[in-house]
Amino acid sequence: MQLSAYTKEFPKNLKLAFPVMLGQLGHVMVGLVDNLMIGRLGAAPLAAVSLGNSLVFIALSLGIGFSFAITPLIAEADGAGDIEKGRSYFHHGIILCGINGILLFLLLLLAKPILYYLDQPPEVVELAIPYLEIVAFSMLPLMLFQAFKQFADGLSQTKYSMYATLLSNVVNVVFNYILIYGFWIFPRLELEGAAIGTLISRFFMLWFIWEILKRRKKFAGYFKWTKKEFLKAGVFRRLLELGFPTALQMFFEVAIFTATVFLAGQLGTNPQAANQIALNLASMTFMVAVGLGVTATIRVGNQKGLGHFKDLRRIALSTFLLIFLIEAVFALGFILLKNILPTFYIDNAEVVFLAAQLLVVAALFQLSDGLQVVILGALRGLQDVRIPTVICFISYWIIGFPVSWYFGGEERLGSMGIWLGLLAGLTSSALMLYFRFAYLSKRLILSKFNPKLGTNINQN
Template identity: 75%
Template sequence: MQFSDYTKEFGTNLKIAFPIMLGQLGHILVALADNLMVGQLGAAQLAAVSLGNSLVFIALSIGIGFSFAITPLVAEADGQGNIEKGRLHFHHGVIMCAVNGVLLFVTLLIAKPVLYMLDQPPEVVALAIPYLEIVALSMIPLMIFQAFKQFADGLSQTKYAMYATILANIVNVLFNYVLIYGIWIFPRLEVEGAAWGTLISRFFMLGLLIFMLSRKRKFKSYFFWDGASHIRLSEFKTLIKLGFPTALQMLFEVGVFTAAIFLSGILGTNAQAANQIALNLASMTFMIAVGLGVTGTIRVGNQKGKRDYPNLRRIAFSIFILCFLIEAVFAVGFIVLKDWLPPFYIDNPEVIFMAAQLLVVAALFQLSDGVQVTILGALRGLQDVNIPTVICFIAYWVIGFPVMWYFGKEAQMGVQGIWVGLLVGLTASATMLYFRFNYLSKKLISGV
């Protein structure tokens, strides 16, 4: 097969992925707005947002992982032209995500004491607790939003969630500004103000997405409700069968990045602040890969529904190649701009120096991280989730974490050693997942 057979799919891939990229980037921009505005208050405040979000991101990974089950099921039904089947997946997905949102909110409140047990600076923990309490409530609207988003993504209608996310970011920045610094009639809440801005913006985002989807003809037949008899236990089982392993995949990855936050916190407030800056920048470029990963789920799911396996493999590889090329550009950018980007966050020479060092390592793992998330997306489109979950656990926690723990000690490489461990884990994940997809796609084509 010629290289042009892959590159000719780039346009279609980007058309689907671009709104997802912007939408996912919007979620990161919420954290970016918090970091930039709170960073002006000092290193302890910035570290507090990082610490509070560490638990939120774990909960978020679980909830989003479950919601990801909706997309391949809807995409496969769409490929088969089966609206009724897609409608069942959508409705049950909304119920599942709403319940998850409530459970995650309660879990975060119960988990607050954990922050005191992580050997973090006391002043940072004191600021992080009230921030966590407020942001925890935003899990409910965010999870319901995810259900509607993943449903629309499954129909390749990715722009509506993007619109809602972008407008919600404007709302977030506005309320951040007035509540963090106490502008006009609003009280000066500092770190808590950032949390309130996030909460308000997520309720706004959910309401706007529901409003847009319910008014479009494309979605009318999916919004029809049959009554209580419409609920089927088998649908929930199908969603959980796909969603639970996917949630574990995300938990394993987010968990190892959260471990990086905790390990850097042990090294001190400055190391934790530097880690947060580098992590926030890397997360923004990672959202590009996430967009292509969801595109892989959608397009592979469509081809699976059509039973067109040769094109399924070709399209999937076109997404892998496109992501690698894009992430390579970001890698070069991180190396070139490593001394220019951190000062946007904070005016602390030691934090800036450490963050610049981390960006060099981040530049390298951009490639592995991008490849592994797109392959995971393609495997999700095949509804293959169990073996990839085992692969993720081995890569991040059996291979990557021990490297983080050993080289992340102050006597070794410090905070830079933590990121070397992340690089090793992500590279192991990308390699093993590639072999898994290569095996499965060849097996489908041969009909064995």
């Protein structure tokens, strides 16, 4: 097949992905704004926010992973023109995400005592507890927002969640300023004010996306609520079958990157600071891959619903090629700017030197990290999640983490060794996931000629 068969899909891929990228960047900006505004209060409040958010981030990875189940099911129903089935998945998804938000809220409250056993300064823990309690409650509107977001994404309408996320940043900044420092009739609440600002912005985000979607003709058929559609065990089971493994996939990856923070901390303050700088830079480029991963889910799900399996494979491969080319540019940028980028974070020669070394490794795993995210998205579009979850666990925790732990010792390669483990894990994941996608997509194409093979790939 000619290269143009893949490259002609680039414009449509980017059109779908761009709003998702901006939306993901919006989520990153919430944390950045909180850090910048709280940083003016001192080191202890800033450390407290970081400590509290470490638990929130893990909860987020689980909650968002569950919500990802909605998109491929909606995309397939949309491709097949079955609004009734799509409406059922949408409504059950909202219920499931609402329950998930409540459970995550309770989980974070129950997890509070863990902060006392992480060997953190007592004053930091005391500041983090009330902050965590308020932000934990925001999991409910955030998970409900995710249900609407994934539903709209499944219908290839990715821009509305972007609008909601970016506007919520404005709301967050305004209420942060008013409540952190005190303004007019509002008291100075400092850290608790930042948490309340986050809570308000997330309720705003939920209200905005609900309001804008229900007013659009494209979504009218999905906003008809009838009692007979609710509480169907089979629909909940299908959402859980897709959602739980996806949540585990995200957890396994988040956990290994979190583990690098602890491993780097054992090497000292400067290595830990360098590790944080490199992780932050890598997370920025990761948002591009996330956007294309969602695009792969949507477009593969659509083609699966239509039964166009050759186009499904071609479109998926176009997203793989596109992310490879984009990540190659990022990798080159990391290598060329490795001594410059860290200076934007800190004025410490040793930290800059260590971070520059890590950026060389980060440049290498840009390719594999981007590919594995987008291939996972394509497999999610095929509603294949069980074996990819096993692949993620093997890649990160059987291959990657042992390499990080062994070579990350101070007597061996130190920080470089830790990141070589990340490189090994991400590369293993990308390769195995690609082979999985290649096998399933070819099997679907062959099923057109041999009906005995069937198109149900979930048991293979």
